[in-house]
Amino acid sequence: GAVVSQHPSWVICKSGTSVKIECRSLDFQATTMFWYRQFPKQSLMLMATSNEGSKATYEQGVEKDKFLINHASLTLSTLTVTSAHPEDSSFYICSATDRPNEKLFFGSGTQLSVL
Amino acid sequence: GQNIDQPTEMTATEGAIVQINCTYQTSGFNGLFWYQQHAGEAPTFLSYNVLDGLEEKGRFSSFLSRSKGYSYLLLKELQMKDSASYLCAGIYNFNKFYFGSGTKLNVKP
Numbered sequence: 074g075a076v077v078s079q080h081p082s083w084v085i086c087k088s089g090t091s092v093k094i095e096c097r098s099l100d101f102q103a104t105t106m107f108w109y110r111q112f113p114k115q116s117l118m119l120m121a122t123s124n125e126g127s128k129a130t131y132e133q134g135v136e137k138d139k140f141l142i143n144h145a146s147l148t149l150s151t152l153t154v155t156s157a158h159p160e161d162s163s164f165y166i167c168s169a170t171d172r173p174n175e176k177l178f179f180g181s182g183t184q185l186s187v188l
Numbered sequence: 189g190q191n192i193d194q195p196t197e198m199t200a201t202e203g204a205i206v207q208i209n210c211t212y213q214t215s216g217f218n219g220l221f222w223y224q225q226h227a228g229e230a231p232t233f234l235s236y237n238v239l240d241g242l243e244e245k246g247r248f249s250s251f252l253s254r255s256k257g258y259s260y261l262l263l264k265e266l267q268m269k270d271s272a273s274y275l276c277a278g279i280y281n282f283n284k285f286y287f288g289s290g291t292k293l294n295v296k297p
Contacts, residue, residue, distance in 0.1 A: 107285060116275055116290040117231070122283060166230060168285070176221060177277075177285055179230040 075101045077169050079180025086157055087188055094152045094183045096167030102147035103169035107177065108140075111164040123150050157187045190216075192288035194276050199294040205264050208291045210276035214257040218282055222250050222261045223275040225290070231275055234261065263293075271295045 076099040086092055096106060105124050109117040121142050123129040129142035139161075141153040150169075154161055164184050168177040191213040200206040212220065219238040223231035237243055237252035237259060249262040261274055276288040 105283060109287075114292075116273075117277075117287040119284065119286055164228075176233050176236055179232075181230050 075099075075169075075171065075178045077103075077167065077178045077180040079167050079183060081183055082181060083184040083186070085186045085188065088158050089156055092154045092157055092185060094154075094165055094167070094185075096150045096152070096169070096180050098148045098169045098171070098178070101169075101171040101178075103150070103171060104147065106144055106150040106167055106169045108142060108150075108152050109166045109168065111166060111182075113164075117166065120152075154185065157185070159187045161185065162187045190278055190280055190286045192276055192278055192286055194274075194288040194291045196289065197292045197294070199296060200263075200266055202266055202268060202295055202297050204266050205262065206266060206293065208261045208263075208274050208276075208293070210259045210261070210288055212257050212259070212276070212278045212288075214254065216280040217254070217257070218279045220250075220252055220259045221277040221279070221285075222248075222259075223277060223287075225273045225275055227273075234274075266295050268295050268297070 078097045080095050108120045111117050119132050120135045121129045121131045123142045123144040125144050125147050131137045144150040166182040167180040194210045221236050222234040225231040235250035242251045247264045252259045273290040273292050275290045
């Protein structure tokens with residue numbers, strides 16, 4: 074199956090700093106990438122949908138100025154958590170699809186801990 | 189989102205059969221996925237239903253009723269390694285994936 078690479082796997086940072094998470098599709102062109110957030114023992118919450126070359130579409134309640142998404146190429150999307158605070162600590166996971174209405178391929182996730 | 193509901197937790201015995209139900213909002217619905225997720229890991233794909241009916245894949249089967257907004261995942265011959273969370277996910281408007289809260293399955297000897 075298709076491979077999605079996500080880096081870093083985990084990051085610890087101080088409150089107020091910004092953290093960038095990368096998501097790459099290694100063997101296919103990802104026209105659409107999704108960013109999810111997952112709290113312990115909870116399911117995946119869709120944060121935003123990103124299409125290559127256009128602005129990301131954010132879900133209700135997700136601050137677009139705080140969670141900056143860039144999808145500059147068909148194989149790379151980045152999520153930047155700006156001025157991170159402890160409440161932003163969570164598991165962030167990206168996913169991608171190469172065709173509309175087809176299954177998602179997931180990255181391995183990034184565990185963010187903000188001190 | 190999209191009112192995707194599934195039970196929080198279930199327990200079953202090794203070798204048995206278990207059915208995990210999922211209900212969802214039908215407006216804008218295109219298809220339904222089931223994923224398995226072990227703690228701390230990314231979800232892995234199990235099945236995809238677009239049309240009504242049962243899709244069988246080895247020990248796992250998935251059923252969909254579009255008119256009722258209902259799906260289930262059936263796991264047969266349960267093994268200890270099947271202990272995981274099972275996520276029901278709907279695709280809406282051809283480009284949005286929404287997940288249910290997940291069902292934690294505990295398989296006991």
